[in-house]
Amino acid sequence: MSENNRLRIAIQKSGRLSKESQKLLKSCGVKFNVNEQRLIVHADNMPIDLLRVRDDDIPGLVMDGVVDLGIIGENVLEEEQIERQTLGKPAECVKLRELDFGACRLSLAVPNEFSYENASSLEGLRIATSYPNLLRRYMQEKGINYSDCMLKGSVEVAPRAGLSDGICDLVSTGATLEANGLYETDVIYQSMACIIQSAEEQEPGKQALIDKILSRMNGVVRARESKYILLHAPRETLDQIVALLPGAENPTVLPLNDDTDRVAIHAVSTEDLFWDTMEELTALGASSILVMPIEKMAG
Numbered sequence: 001m002s003e004n005n006r007l008r009i010a011i012q013k014s015g016r017l018s019k020e021s022q023k024l025l026k027s028c029g030v031k032f033n034v035n036e037q038r039l040i041v042h043a044d045n046m047p048i049d050l051l052r053v054r055d056d057d058i059p060g061l062v063m064d065g066v067v068d069l070g071i072i073g074e075n076v077l078e079e080e081q082i083e084r085q086t087l088g089k090p091a092e093c094v095k096l097r098e099l100d101f102g103a104c105r106l107s108l109a110v111p112n113e114f115s116y117e118n119a120s121s122l123e124g125l126r127i128a129t130s131y132p133n134l135l136r137r138y139m140q141e142k143g144i145n146y147s148d149c150m151l152k153g154s155v156e157v158a159p160r161a162g163l164s165d166g167i168c169d170l171v172s173t174g175a176t177l178e179a180n181g182l183y184e185t186d187v188i189y190q191s192m193a194c195i196i197q198s199a200e201e202q203e204p205g206k207q208a209l210i211d212k213i214l215s216r217m218n219g220v221v222r223a224r225e226s227k228y229i230l231l232h233a234p235r236e237t238l239d240q241i242v243a244l245l246p247g248a249e250n251p252t253v254l255p256l257n258d259d260t261d262r263v264a265i266h267a268v269s270t271e272d273l274f275w276d277t278m279e280e281l282t283a284l285g286a287s288s289i290l291v292m293p294i295e296k297m298a299g
């Protein structure tokens with residue numbers, strides 16, 4: 001691949017997605033060092049450049065074919081897609097996969113003293129938001145009239161500042177709403193981070209590199225969601241024990257030296273093993289239970 005045909009990946013410069021995006025790419029074997037001042041980072045070991053930008057710019061850069069891939073919150077992607085469709089601008093891109101970080105929801109919230117019964121309680125309100133398109137789509141679906149107040153930041157202080165009656169903003173733990181005397185009424189969009197590709201056809205070498213990165217990403221995410229479990233179990237409760245291991249359909253069962261009544265089980269579980277399950281396993285006679293993280297998975 002020639003110098004001017006390197007794969008370009010847009011990631012958030014700084015914010016909620018930036019560290020996780022860098023970590024994910026590093027786990028996929030892309031080696032790079034980020035200099036906080038630099039917009040472009042050249043990978044050391046692959047023909048890949050990272051563009052560090054505001055997250056709002058990422059969908060447009062991908063849809064315009066300026067970069068090949070982008071890591072972005074689905075909330076920002078969907079908002080930009082509706083915006084561009086409204087303006088008749090290119091709004092095509094391919095969502096390659098959802099990622100395992102950036103979980104949040106876009107919700108409507110009102111001050112604690114507001115009495116909310118159902119979505120119609122919002123009729124005629126002024127709502128502050130950074131997501132006017134997702135808000136409009138939801139309110140149109142519900143047939144509610146409202147006016148909006150566009151704010152790029154500090155949306156949750158708008159009602160107290162007298163700028164709006166309610167807000168439509170991102171929520172994760174709910175701590176920001178609580179700190180600002182607001183409560184959540186309607187969840188209008190559930191979001192995760194995702195990786196997107198430009199809809200333009202790629203030159204075969206570049207597409208092969210995209211496929212390689214995506215396949216590694218699938219392995220990394222799968223490994224992060226999985227655990228390697230080892231334990232000793234009585235033969236007589238083997239089936240019950242295996243049934244308790246989440247997602248481990250085909251465990252390896254091995255004999256134990258000098259103990260014909262017990263076996264060793266090795267299993268990959270697609271979920272974490274919670275303390276409650278560990279205790280149930282022990283109650284069924286399991287012992288020497290080890291739960292270990294998996295670094296990489298392929299095939």
Ligand SMILES: Nc1ncnc2c1ncn2[C@@H]1O[C@H](COP(=O)(O)OP(=O)(O)OP(=O)(O)O)[C@@H](O)[C@H]1O
Nearest residue numbers: 012015016017054055056073076102103104170172
């Ligand atoms: N509280 C949260 N918990 C988890 N994910 C979140 C949370 N808030 C936002 N996100 C996700 O992270 C993305 C980036 O959030 P962030 O607050 O860093 O954006 P920003 O302030 O718009 O950044 P930028 O300076 O890049 O424009 C959001 O669009 C959303 O997908």
Ligand SMILES: O=P(O)(O)OC[C@H]1O[C@H](OP(=O)(O)OP(=O)(O)O)[C@H](O)[C@@H]1O
Nearest residue numbers: 016153154170171172173174175176177
């Ligand atoms: O429900 P919570 O867990 O409190 O999270 C919600 C907050 O997180 C995001 O802001 P962030 O902290 O990323 O800062 P920002 O104001 O720069 O967007 C979002 O805009 C909310 O304000």
Ligand SMILES: [Mg+2]
Nearest residue numbers: 054055056057
């Ligand atoms: Mg932003």
